[in-house]
Amino acid sequence: MRAITFIEKLRFEPDHPEPMPTEGECIVKVRLAGICSTDHEIVKGYMGFRGIPGHEMVGDVVKGSPEWVGKRVVAEINCVCKTCDMCQAGLSSHCRKRTVVGIAGRDGCFADLVAVPEHNLHEVPETIPDESAVFVEPIAAACQIIQQVSIDHRSNVVVVGSGRLGLLIAQVLAKTGCKLEVVGRNPKTLLFCEKKRIRSTSVESLIPRNDRDVVVECTGSPQGFDIALSLVRPRGTIVLKSTYADGTIPNPAAIVINEINVVGSRCGPFPDAINALARRDIDVSPMVARSFPIERGLEAFQASRQPENIKVLLKINPR
Amino acid sequence: MRAITFIEKLRFEPDHPEPMPTEGECIVKVRLAGICSTDHEIVKGYMGFRGIPGHEMVGDVVKGSPEWVGKRVVAEINCVCKTCDMCQAGLSSHCRKRTVVGIAGRDGCFADLVAVPEHNLHEVPETIPDESAVFVEPIAAACQIIQQVSIDHRSNVVVVGSGRLGLLIAQVLAKTGCKLEVVGRNPKTLLFCEKKRIRSTSVESLIPRNDRDVVVECTGSPQGFDIALSLVRPRGTIVLKSTYADGTIPNPAAIVINEINVVGSRCGPFPDAINALARRDIDVSPMVARSFPIERGLEAFQASRQPENIKVLLKINPR
Numbered sequence: 001m002r003a004i005t006f007i008e009k010l011r012f013e014p015d016h017p018e019p020m021p022t023e024g025e026c027i028v029k030v031r032l033a034g035i036c037s038t039d040h041e042i043v044k045g046y047m048g049f050r051g052i053p054g055h056e057m058v059g060d061v062v063k064g065s066p067e068w069v070g071k072r073v074v075a076e077i078n079c080v081c082k083t084c085d086m087c088q089a090g091l092s093s094h095c096r097k098r099t100v101v102g103i104a105g106r107d108g109c110f111a112d113l114v115a116v117p118e119h120n121l122h123e124v125p126e127t128i129p130d131e132s133a134v135f136v137e138p139i140a141a142a143c144q145i146i147q148q149v150s151i152d153h154r155s156n157v158v159v160v161g162s163g164r165l166g167l168l169i170a171q172v173l174a175k176t177g178c179k180l181e182v183v184g185r186n187p188k189t190l191l192f193c194e195k196k197r198i199r200s201t202s203v204e205s206l207i208p209r210n211d212r213d214v215v216v217e218c219t220g221s222p223q224g225f226d227i228a229l230s231l232v233r234p235r236g237t238i239v240l241k242s243t244y245a246d247g248t249i250p251n252p253a254a255i256v257i258n259e260i261n262v263v264g265s266r267c268g269p270f271p272d273a274i275n276a277l278a279r280r281d282i283d284v285s286p287m288v289a290r291s292f293p294i295e296r297g298l299e300a301f302q303a304s305r306q307p308e309n310i311k312v313l314l315k316i317n318p319r
Numbered sequence: 320m321r322a323i324t325f326i327e328k329l330r331f332e333p334d335h336p337e338p339m340p341t342e343g344e345c346i347v348k349v350r351l352a353g354i355c356s357t358d359h360e361i362v363k364g365y366m367g368f369r370g371i372p373g374h375e376m377v378g379d380v381v382k383g384s385p386e387w388v389g390k391r392v393v394a395e396i397n398c399v400c401k402t403c404d405m406c407q408a409g410l411s412s413h414c415r416k417r418t419v420v421g422i423a424g425r426d427g428c429f430a431d432l433v434a435v436p437e438h439n440l441h442e443v444p445e446t447i448p449d450e451s452a453v454f455v456e457p458i459a460a461a462c463q464i465i466q467q468v469s470i471d472h473r474s475n476v477v478v479v480g481s482g483r484l485g486l487l488i489a490q491v492l493a494k495t496g497c498k499l500e501v502v503g504r505n506p507k508t509l510l511f512c513e514k515k516r517i518r519s520t521s522v523e524s525l526i527p528r529n530d531r532d533v534v535v536e537c538t539g540s541p542q543g544f545d546i547a548l549s550l551v552r553p554r555g556t557i558v559l560k561s562t563y564a565d566g567t568i569p570n571p572a573a574i575v576i577n578e579i580n581v582v583g584s585r586c587g588p589f590p591d592a593i594n595a596l597a598r599r600d601i602d603v604s605p606m607v608a609r610s611f612p613i614e615r616g617l618e619a620f621q622a623s624r625q626p627e628n629i630k631v632l633l634k635i636n637p638r
Contacts, residue, residue: 010526044331085530086552086553090552094554148578209405222571234410234413235410240574240575241575242571242575244571244572247571248567248569249568249570250567250568251567252561252566252568253566254540254583255581255583256583256584256585257562257583257585258413258583259582259584259585260583261580261583262580262581262582262583263580264573264574264575264577264578264581265578266575266576267577311494
């Protein structure tokens with residue numbers, strides 16, 4: 001099968017071996033896949049990943065149990081043991097023995113076929129087009145924030161980072177009715193916010209006032225934390241979404257002095273994300289900048305690094 | 320009056336000007352004062368403080384409103400405006416315009432006399448000796464943890480750092496009935512824990528298992544955060560107590576991946592600390608290693624840096 005692989009460097013392989021499903025797994029034929037910041041971090045060495053990257057996708061089940069074959073699906077990325085203390089405690093996304101699709105110990109979806117546990121699959125309602133369904137994984141990650149932190153119409157919230165994830169987070173948070181602002185560097189993405197009636201501010205014109213209840217840091221860079229610290233109020237919350245291969249958090253004394261709550265936030269609930277798309281709470285179509293066939297996957301990675309391209313998709317087996 | 324001052328370097332001044340109380344302030348004649356890690360950080364440049372350091376003390380009100388004069392008191396360290404948004408929101412310890420006794424913008428208690436707002440005073444019950452009352456401020460800081468984080472008999476808790484603050488925190492947390500362990504480097508302080516029937520482990524023999532619900536980081540050094548990250552379970556809480564002049568938090572990706580909650584924690588409730596001492600929940604007497612008259616304050620600072628001296632006091636006007 002065709003696949004993008006990362007072993008020291010990224011390459012396109014026209015004839016990669018097909019995945020062999022193990023007990024309880026299905027094979028999904030990938031229609032579309034999304035390139036995300038984590039994929040770029042993987043290419044920089046994040047998680048020491050080797051294999052086929054890619055964890056955002058929509059596709060069709062082509063092999064596995066009869067109840068799934070033929071269905072159009074998205075798939076949760078944490079593949080879990082169901083027996084460890086975390087799984088038993090209902091925290092299976094933190095399974096001690098987990099593999100993560102395209103991120104840790106398991107091939108991902110930048111390929112014709114990907115093996116995933118049947119347990120991870122979610123059928124996509126017909127009303128959601130492929131170009132939206134491919135965003136379910138990052139929208140779920142955005143939805144995770146409101147699972148972890150209480151945000152309502154009284155909350156003063158700022159999203160630091162107007163990249164791919166930031167724009168999804170902003171749309172999810174906007175639905176809470178909170179007082180919302182997005183801070184970013186990219187005029188194109190800030191304009192996107194304004195079109196969605198979400199207040200946006202460029203980093204350069206930011207006035208740090210330490211008056212926000214909740215600051216979501218999703219810049220993907222350690223500098224974002226400094227900005228977050230300058231915005232959050234004493235006893236406020238910084239939600240940390242960025243993962244990067246290297247970096248440190250500066251100025252931990254400020255966390256103590258202002259008694260800040262820093263909440264790490266990772267994967268989230270797929271059903272909430274699917275519902276948000278079905279209800280049209282979130283509009284992802286203006287975010288897709290370019291699509292590439294898998295053979296031009298390396299070019300797609302390059303394009304995805306350009307700020308003007310909010311989201312770049314791989315058309316692998318499009319309908 | 321006699322005072323220890325810090326202006327570029329620490330010195331003893333035999334004839335420092337006496338403090339002038341402003342509206343609403345009392346003058347306290349200091350009996351005993353405690354040297355804490357924050358004082359050492361101030362000497363390293365923390366907060367850019369200049370003046371008389373010292374914020375842990377017990378003394379007698381000698382000037383001020385008649386209802387206070389003659390009383391033996393301890394004093395909260397945050398001096399607040401009562402009008403800013405934080406004060407109005409009930410978060411006066413985060414007052415925007417606050418000064419902090421001996422830490423920020425206001426002289427402290429390493430002197431014969433110190434001015435403090437009357438509002439900050441708490442009378443000390445007769446049953447609490449001076450040598451215990453001088454610990455009220457750091458005990459309050461320890462009590463703050465159980466105000467911020469839910470800890471009960473089911474909680475698996477570890478205190479990283481067996482220094483002055485760590486030993487107080489351990490005793491406060493022990494009263495919750497939680498499964499408690501103290502991790503430290505100093506055999507003397509670990510022995511102190513064992514005598515209090517608190518399980519203790521040396522850093523060297525620590526097995527990082529990522530299985531603790533709550534980790535309190537009070538080592539006073541950035542390395543402590545790394546240890547905390549190796550102990551806390553996914554979705555667990557790290558309480559950050561250390562403040563240091565320099566330093567960064569390494570490996571923020573681990574906070575995100577394991578969805579850790581990092582809670583900064585600073586000053587706490589004085590009434591809880593006074594009650595804990597009155598009930599003899601906390602035993603501080605074995606912690607006092609040495610006492611020095613204020614004239615030997617610089618020597619006291621030196622002694623306080625030695626690991627074998629858990630707590631060093633300044634006897635300023637002892638009874």
